[in-house]
Amino acid sequence: MSWISYDATSEFPIQNIPFGVFVPAAGAPRCGTRIGDSVVDLSVLQKAGLFNGPVLNGSDCFSKDVLNDFMGMGQPAWREARAKIQELFAADNGTLRDNAELRGQAVVDQSSVTMCLPARVGDYTDFYASKEHATNVGKLFRPGQPPLLPNWTHLPVGYHGRASSVVVSGTPVRRPRGQTKPPDATAPSYTVSRLLDFELEMGFFVGPANALGDPVKMSQASDRIFGMVLLNDWSARDIQPWEYVPLGPFGAKNFGTTISAWVVTMDALAPFRCPGPEQDPTPLPYLNQPNERRSIDINLTIGIQPPGAAEPTVLSNTNLRYMYWSLEQMLVHHSVTGCNMQPGDLCGTGTISGPEQFGSMLEITWRGANPVKVGEEERKFINDGDNVHLRGHCQGEGFRVGFGECTGVVLPAHPIEDI
């Protein structure tokens, strides 16, 4: 236990120790962690000389306005920082607890800070690693054809996404306009998107870089992943089917991707490792990975909170463990041809559906055929003013390791004639 008090449902117990970037009430952005409802300013602790271990000693990594430098320092730095923070905040440690001045500078209430993007995202990639989601989308977008393409069980299919439009939880997202062509129309038109959707995903941040031309090997992969966030890949379902052939999603996705602010480290998630789905056929040797700890048991929900509603209505419960491909397999395949991965690069898992779980409105309402109740209202897709909430946590014995919230309110589109 910590000398900071929190209850058993807190997502930020001392077993978590996520990393993030925040702006305090007065001052510049800096790196922090969160315990219970407190945000800890790691730049203050670092300047006070408390990170005095062999790896971090002398570093000013936590005074930066992004975590990229820290992410690039690798496992030894991450473990040393985590262990030191857990030591300083343990119930029996007086270093900070009994130093009112330093404690007052370093520990602030979470409501007094503004969270920022945790990293400068050099490149963002989105995978498509849920077999059930890929099958559902195949049925809806390519009716009459085999829903799962032949490559899908041999490699984690993914595409390069747009890095500039990755935003932190709480950032409003503008409903897009674009080209749409219903199947029965003879020509496309320029319209406001009517079929705005979320995709319930998780993302992982890359740690140390590999050089261009030198792929990450499976034996190296787990040390190259810093941690995870919740990720909402906003998607315009009426724009997507018209534009995405043959080179993939573009404007239907690049108007916004929302991530949660706190990056939960792979060390914090390690106790929740579990097997994933059996992989048949066995992947090629460069991609092959034992199954005992291939996945992670992370409970996920998505909900919609309409304007004026007190609470979001949860529309789906799912779990990361349903993903067919693992994070390590995604990273290895991403770099197999030599692609250089860099600290702060973000990879999305793809929509996390499951055998009976759906991670998007496209699937939940089967493209609007089966509307769902949201409080007193009905939804086929997302309305203007709706706030989309993702949540996620791992359940330990008497504690939770959680991700905090990943939210975004939909702003109405700009007028269609304003071009």
Add this chain to the structure above:
Amino acid sequence: MSWISYDATSEFPIQNIPFGVFVPAAGAPRCGTRIGDSVVDLSVLQKAGLFNGPVLNGSDCFSKDVLNDFMGMGQPAWREARAKIQELFAADNGTLRDNAELRGQAVVDQSSVTMCLPARVGDYTDFYASKEHATNVGKLFRPGQPPLLPNWTHLPVGYHGRASSVVVSGTPVRRPRGQTKPPDATAPSYTVSRLLDFELEMGFFVGPANALGDPVKMSQASDRIFGMVLLNDWSARDIQPWEYVPLGPFGAKNFGTTISAWVVTMDALAPFRCPGPEQDPTPLPYLNQPNERRSIDINLTIGIQPPGAAEPTVLSNTNLRYMYWSLEQMLVHHSVTGCNMQPGDLCGTGTISGPEQFGSMLEITWRGANPVKVGEEERKFINDGDNVHLRGHCQGEGFRVGFGECTGVVLPAHPIEDI
């Protein structure tokens, strides 16, 4: 004419004034321009107070190690800098010519410097804007189906590429390994890519940003484009067809994209504006643009120089003017759903084929069916050790505006068993 001498075939006369980043014989990277065979250190001129116009006065933009800040300052800054440089280097201007000390610091031979990437590329996007190239690839990758998909004539199809692997001319590129599955094989295998290809493209750098959710309008587009480079989109043709469905090219492309070092401004290219192909059907209003100056007359060649050869053998002559979609249309469509474009973002045009011109080995040899002579040798695709050369220039009356070289040598793949 300039007091720096060069002949009529120089690609860098005083009418050009490209911008780039270089490392001098001693010192840190900084911004420069090139006139004839001389590189001009713009940070020296800026520190000497010579950029004293209303926009650039007080700025240290040329002391940076990337051009992003300058790109973000917009047309007024670009025009002021260009005009000042043309003034200082005009034959009759003695300011620098007659100041031996300052001239010695600012003007160095191009052979004494190392060129760097001109910008930190936040996001890289590749379009597919040549009708002939899209048709040829469709025939080869989707035999028996209509080669051009129905959306192609309605919008500039493009995909998000990999920013981290954009490298500057002269950087070697490692032949990739990856998953391939020939049509007659029952399962994929992990192999060294045998069908390594180039794509002769051009790229443009984005200037001032638009905010997320606020698309660039056609009326704004030309002021948001800073300048152009040559671009080689290296492509593994045996990896691409297996992996690219349904989300687009990934490992077949993300191992390297080479660009030329000097960015030629849109002002330098303005005299060479010309009509492009007629667009039928007429694009939707948000994308529509008069045709008189929609394209640019830029002569392009691509050649291969095998190890030991004195010269590259030119395999194709083409021209940017064959591109169906314009740069402005690409930019507008890229942001139509609200995507925020940022200074230093790079957009590739796609392979520049033409009615009788081919911009890739895939097309030149029709996937190996018709090998070509390269000096005394024969090629179906690119061999290890081959140096791939792109060149490009606009021909004025008595002068050229050129791009310098865009080259890259292919290194042999890592051993296949090293995974």
